Amino acid sequence: MELFTSLRGWLDERVDLEGLAALARKKTVPSHRHSIWYYFGGVTLFLFIIQVCSGILLLFYYRPGEDTAFESIRFLMSKVQFGWLMRSIHSWSANLMVLAAAIHMFSVFLTKAYRKPREITWVSGVLLFYLTLAFGFSGYLLPWNELAFFATKVGTDIAGSVPFVGGAMLELLRGGEQVTGATLSRFFGFHVALFPAIFTVLLAVHLIMVQRQGMSTPIGHEKSSEETPMPFFPNFVLRDVLLWLIVLNILAVLAVFFPWELGVKADPFAAAPAGITPEWYFLFMFQVLKLLPSHVLFLEGEVFGVLVFGIAMALWTVIPFFDRKSQRGQQGRFFTYVGIAVIVFILFFTILGWVML
Amino acid sequence: MSDSTSPSKRRTLQMLLSAGGTALLAAIAYPVIAYLKPPKLSGQSVSSVGLGAVDEYAPASATLFRFGEKPGLLMRYQDGSFRAFSATCTHLDCTVQYREDMGIIWCACHNGKYDLEGRNIEGPPPKPLDEFTVIVKDGEVHVTES
The missing domain is CATH 1.20.5 (Single alpha-helices involved in coiled-coils or other helix-helix interfaces)
Structure with a gap:
């Protein structure tokens, strides 16, 4: 105990622990009937930390390459102690992270927490969300199985159909004209080096903004706050930690009882297997692309689809700058309806895609 | 200063x-x-491949083959004639297959359908499949770029 006190004293002299503690004591979180949504950002962060840890562990056995990737994962899952568990946790946690991030993003949207002065938090958050999807897409190919191979062919071909820059983008992504071992090398580089580096910077911006500005209170709840604000420490932190524990348990149950399968090794010269689908979070796009006719107006169906999704994603990123009413702190219906329409659209086509499998 | x-x-x-x-x-x-920007490798581009003896292919059958880095589909029709197509779907690059039960060439990824002549007939594919030239010489099948 004495050692702890003297260590604390030593640190306090150098990094002003007392100042940090005073800051933590002062920090509060608004309390109202929409407070529940505050926790999903933390859950996403928790799952990201799990991704980093389990990803590093997978790196100890994974060997990228057309002839080694699938085999190394098979070895990991069949011979390495708890190898199957590490991989299952990484895959399940990735899926849960996409879900948590989506809930976080849409709840922020519907409570208009993106409004002035939190535009930077919103933009960095949306970019983090897109990057999360990119993590999912690039990681999906790494075991080099049949499903991943064709998902990557389709996904990169979609990037290739973007007017003007498509061809260069396709080559950049694939490392050649076709999906080959060169693509695997690149996706590995994206997944474990490039994306984590960008993600870290964006996450730092996002978290610093949240710390500096505090949580947003929904319009109309500022004055009539039903309860007094909750102290961040320990009240909010303890609730956060409890939820993290619950999420960890859900993750463990999923990873153990529904272990992630490896599938069949990719054969670049075999036909695409029947019943091929992407991950659930791309299912709505997949379904829309499936239903688009071969030509829309003067464009090929896929080009039309890519343009519409691309523009929609760009607009979604900068939506705080369009929502003038919420910038002035007034309640408005229009952007609420836009958010609900987007959610209904995604849910409808996801369910349709799932039913029509 | x-x-x-x-x-x-x-x-x-x-x-x-x-x-x-x-x-x-x-x-x-x-x-x-x-x-x-990945370098162009020599040997990546192929202008013709030999696919073995005619007898290896039963009438009314289809076989996937390797044409350089791309997959191709060799069709042998009921009358014994051959045609070869690129097996890459013109929609989003998946590899198509012959469906004997449906009598079509089918893409599993987005349910694209082509007739046995490679023409897009249903679903999202915007164009027919690219066709190769098949040459049968001395009982051997050769496929070259059209």
């Missing part, structure tokens, strides 16, 4: 600095961009 802060010297220095900075950025960016 007053000379060193004169507006014209300042402008010159600013110009030199920004020109130097731009040159530095370009000197870094150009090799990086060029590095990211």
